[in-house]
Amino acid sequence: MTQQESLVEYGFNRVIITITAVMCALLEIIDTTIVNVALNDMRGNLGATLNDVSWVITAYAIANVIVVPLTSWLSQQFGRRNYFAVSIVIFTVASFLCGNATSIWELVFFRFIQGLGGGALLVTSQTIITEVYPPEKRGMAQALYGMGVIVGPTLGPPLGGYITMNYSWPYIFYINIPIGVIATLLTLSYVKSPNYGGKKSLGDVDWLGIGFLIMAVGSLQFVLEKGQEHDWFEDAHIIFFAVLGALGIYLFIWRELVAKDPAVELRVLKDKNLAIGTVLSFILGFGLYGSTFVIPIFTQNSLGWTALQAGIMLVPSSVATGIMMPFVGRAVQKGISQKYLIAMGFCVFFGFSFWAYTVITPFTGEGDFFWMLMVRGVGLGLLFVPVTTWALSSLKGKEIGQGAAFTGMVRQLGGSFGIALISTYISRKNVQHRADLIDHVSSYDPNVTQRLNGMQANFMSHGSTAEVAVQQSYRAMEGLVMKQAALLTYMDVFLGIGLFFLLCVPFVLILKPAKGKVDMSQAAH
Template sequence: MQQESLVEYGFNRVIITVTAIMCALLEIIDTTIVNVALNEMKGNLGATLNDVSWVITAYAIANVIIVPLTSWLSQQFGRRNYFAASIIIFTVASFLCGNATSIWELVFFRFIQGLGGGALLVTSQTIITEVYPPEKRSMAQALYGMGVIVGPTLGPPLGGYIVDNFSWPYIFYINIPIGIIATFLTLQYVKSPNYGGKRSASEVDWLGIFFLILAVGSLQYVLEKGQEHDWFSDTSIIVFAIVAVLGVYFFIWRELVAEQPVVDLRVLKNKNLAIGTVLSFILGFGLYGSTFVIPLFTQNSLGWTALKAGMLLVPSSLATGLMMPFVGRMLQKGVSQKYLIAIGFSIFFGYSLWAYTIITPFTGESDFFFILMVRGIGLGLLFVPVTTLALSTLKGKDIGQGAAFTGMVRQLGGSFGIALISTFISRQSVQHRADLINHLSPYDLDVQQRLTAMKANFLAHGSTLDQATQQANKMLDVLATRQAMLLTYMDVFIYIGVFFLLCVPFVLMLKPVKSKVDVSQAAH
């Protein structure tokens, strides 16, 4: 069979595996590596903070547009050619990003880089599974999962190191030698399956592609920029939200009536895929949301540097990576995906509850170490089982379409997670601060004692009575604001944990899988 002809052994398989993981890592690291360089870019390119945030937004929008189109593009041009072209686009765009002389030039090249990068992430999964024989494909998924899970947390510390020791263009330049090597190895070793011919230009679902770009591009814009513009109080957010809703509606209509849809939505009639797609969304929410909130808390509330905050997540990611082969082995031995997912969600709840209990103004690295290891184990139990469960009852070409959905919604889940968490933090902290201020009555004995002690301290350092009074009141306000933020982060952790715990009974309701999925057909 054609699929079996793609299986490789020995040196060739090792080379292809390393190439695919390397490309997936390149793409994922580039989603987060720029976060710590935004300030330097802002100063160097003379941009505002709103302008420079487009460096992240443009890449994310391009990513989420290209992911669902990747299966179709692979069929049109051949997987090896498309994969190699994507690496070249990503590499050339990286060089152009590093050489950008204005903020909007950089944003444009980041969009192009995102178009190449989205294909790297999803096509590499298909390549890495196809070169393994059926009995080892769960392990192949585990190897790929290591890159997907570890990547987001490697970006900030790597970016911090480069910015501290070199300059921001080098966060893009480091992609160039890796991209050149990966292109050569792809053309030399990767094979393309026989898709049975490509469609002519007149047969292509151009209208479907247009509606897809309109829908996911607008939705991603709303998620990335909503909190920054105070959501629906801003005209641009309202306009793009309306465009996103109309785009989704017309995209669904088009794909259901088209003879050869670019994305076959009928495959979502499969119960396990529909639920697996939802679980992929939740996984993206948990992975990117927790990766987002921990550095935010440590930098904003504890005053850590970006590099220190980024390094905190590395051991957790390594724990996830070490879990992957173990999970892959359990799946090979026939352990049900739904039980592993349920355990993973339960562990993630335990991590969130633990984080809720340790948050204080004095929380240190040692306090975070073990709870983040628990997070790593929980995520390790989720990634591979969620992916394989979603595809477990599909057959033939439907698996490719199903895999495209799981890849796209995982990305969207991360965007939703970050948007919701950032909005929640912004609004809940205001609420907590108002509640605390209401309880700080000047007639309260404890408040009077605290103010008297602070005034005495300022007087002892040379302030006048009026100055000491103002400084004490200001200090009390600062303490209330800081306490409000701590309470808000506690809320974030407990709500995320409860959200994951509520998913457990739904996972256990899934019907058992009678046969193992051939993941090699998961042509993203």
Template sequence: MTAGEAGEDDLVEYGYRRVIITITAVLCALLEIVDTTIVNVALTDMRGSLGATLTDVAWVITAYAIANVIVIPMTSWLSQQFGRRNYFVASIIIFTVCSFLCGNASNIWELVAFRFVQGMGGGALLVTAQTIITESYPVAKRGMAQAIYGMGVIVGPTLGPPLGGYLVENYSWPYIFYINIPLGIIATVLTLVFVRSPKYGEKLKANQVDWWGIILLTTFIGSLQFVLEHGQQDDWFDNSLIITLSVVSVLGLVLFIWRELTYEHPIVNLSVLKDGNLRIGTVMCFILGFGLYGSTLIIPIYTQSILGWTATDAGLLLIPGSITTAIMMPFVGNMIQRGVPQGYMVGVGFLVFFFFTFMMQTRMTPDTGVEHMYWPLILRGVGLGLLFVPITTLSLSTLKGKHIGEGAAFTGMMRQLGGSFGIAIITTFITRFSQEHRVNLINNLDPAKYQVQQRIAGMQKAFEAKGYSADVALKKTYQALDYAVLKQSTVMAYTDIFMYLGIMFLFCIPIILLIKKGKNKINPADAMH
């Protein structure tokens, strides 16, 4: 065994220590991810108590997302500079303190500022937790390690809305932040006692730090995330700010890549992408984020805006599917340990996701019930289980030492960016498709047609029977028809979105099987260390 491999194995833990480290890392990943979605159901209450507009309060989500995506690529470098355990503890403390400050914010911009700093701490938790878990397990058991980590990452976005809904309905919105405080304190103590840092080389002096890299990364990611979050509500490229930030984002990306490839001590090590498995993994993580966050967004909006459900009920609908994913994780981890090729599992996962989108497309109506969506969402849970662990394990399977952290940073960033792209594209197309379907439906409601005249007359009589005058009854008839058209056109837009998502997943299957067959030969060798 080489010295490098011996150094890598120094961090492997056994017995109760590994159990506690795993629980701590999953708890921290859960804290970060739950906080991404928990605020969604509290925005209305925040608006009321802080006197903010809908655009202002949307920044509570945007600020957190921007900070998250900026800090994720830098986590590996920051871990090496300050020591992983110190950096992890500092991130938990920042996250926990900012949770308290968010709950105590007296106006909307205070809350947004604290959410941004909370996101800086939170982004670090996600990737560092993944690295800590990966390095605490021997190479042969890393598939299981990713399965355990995956439980937190997959279940987290689903737990947010029902938990947030419960806290807002029974207490008040600050409690969605206060709930982090005891968990943060426990995680800090456990990290200080049990987590160890790898031995890195010399730390950089202040004048060697890649300050330009940090500035360019922040500019590129911050601008891109803003464009994705606000593009739809600001009419995309009809808005001068969106155009400016899009240009800034592209220029920032080009300059950032040039800087990282030419500077001696880059903030993000792009050379780690020479690893073929990691390159495939980052693309797959992007698609996974697109499907995971995209479908997590569509279903609550559909159930609340079309079916009239409460936020809590909408959130609870997603829980059986998440539990299915959590149950799947250890089985999938075990299959990887036994040498089942990850490419096949990912291919089946995308196929299952296609069937989920197909079932949702055929079952969505203005009157869909829980019973119609239960099994498709269970199927989605199975698909996520088959995708998350194999993609993540495959991405990191041929990396060693500090490259594991750098690889985890790329996969984490691409999953978050995939989610941002997914949400931005889906919300845009829901609006566009709804408008198209509305125009087509209105064209079919020709008042000259006999069936349309019959329906209008029937509805008018029904309103007159309730005591309305003929004029008012006719007005209410047209309002009811307009609402029915709006509802139906929106449902048709959702079915279109599911159809296109399904096609995207179907197209991924041959690419994955084609690329990953050769790479799978590495895994049995890895497992024999």
């Protein structure tokens, strides 16, 4: 029996390993978004500013992006099972410490540690869940893993909102503890580690490459997370970290190409399918995290929904994705070309975006979003499995683990880029739309005058003096203009995302994947 065959499990063992891996992937992904709705409570409880408390999100994201490319190497160093189990322990202990933090910077530090443990859970679970399935069922294994990756971001906000409203914010971290303990015990009991050798002494470790990696992706993630908040390149800190990030990327690439035993094997990107899959993973991350970001922002800011309402609204989309995953996995197993499934996914996602563009009004309700978000879920379901299997389809042995790490990191960066781009666009487009609308609000326009007089009369009927009522009516008119400007901006955002995905379709259809069938059981991370 070959080593690859010895990793395949059947029956009860495979079920347990599958549940453990999906559970860990879900834990990591949910924790990227679960804190979003609790930031106000954290700020008040810890006496922090809004700028300070935003680091709770940023620190976790930076740690994630740093550790993901190193997962293949770290697994090789310590053994995949041991590394996975230790990562769960780090994540669980850090969750407990986050819940017990007494200051904002304590919380930020523990969130960074939590992110270092969590980054390994996401990527390593992908290999673990796939290698326990025989080759003919590995498309289905990718679908099961994909359910955690796609569903996780949408489960975070409603779960965080429910816990914060009914208990208190530390419990969004405490719920990780029992799950982490169970996952650790199951990992040590059931997960196996392949042995490819290659363990190095501390003196042989590519410390310089690791340092340049931290410098590059840490700086880049900081710029993407904080750029809009600090007005991008108008701020000296953003300029400094942008330059540091660019220098770090250059030095990291140089070091990994000349090092005898690089921490991250960049030469694997010579594989055509992985290069294409990496680009597609970036686009997938852009659409997944970008839309997950903009929908709650729109419903809360423009429609006045609570965070819990906005989060729950995304659940049907996750259900649709979960339903689609097994069907798409089966289609890949039957030999349907990934590029046709991906092109279909892009078209469906365009349909969702264009639908959103057409239904946005000040009176849009939950019923208007339900089927639209179901379409979004179908689109994401059509994308994840084909993108992942295409990226890894012609890699072998340890290259598969390295390729999976690349696609995981790039998907995360795609999400950060999408959120940064969308938030910047919303901020600046609001100003432009307001200026355009103000040009059409003139005191010489009889309709405007009639509206202002009506408002003034209403305020006076509620006890305001004539002078105060005039000021109130002008402020109310300004509020209406701003609300309309925001609606126009969100319409532009949805249409822009949709057109971006639609433009990708012809490029996907002309691609010719290299021949090769992935054997995920050979992955070494």
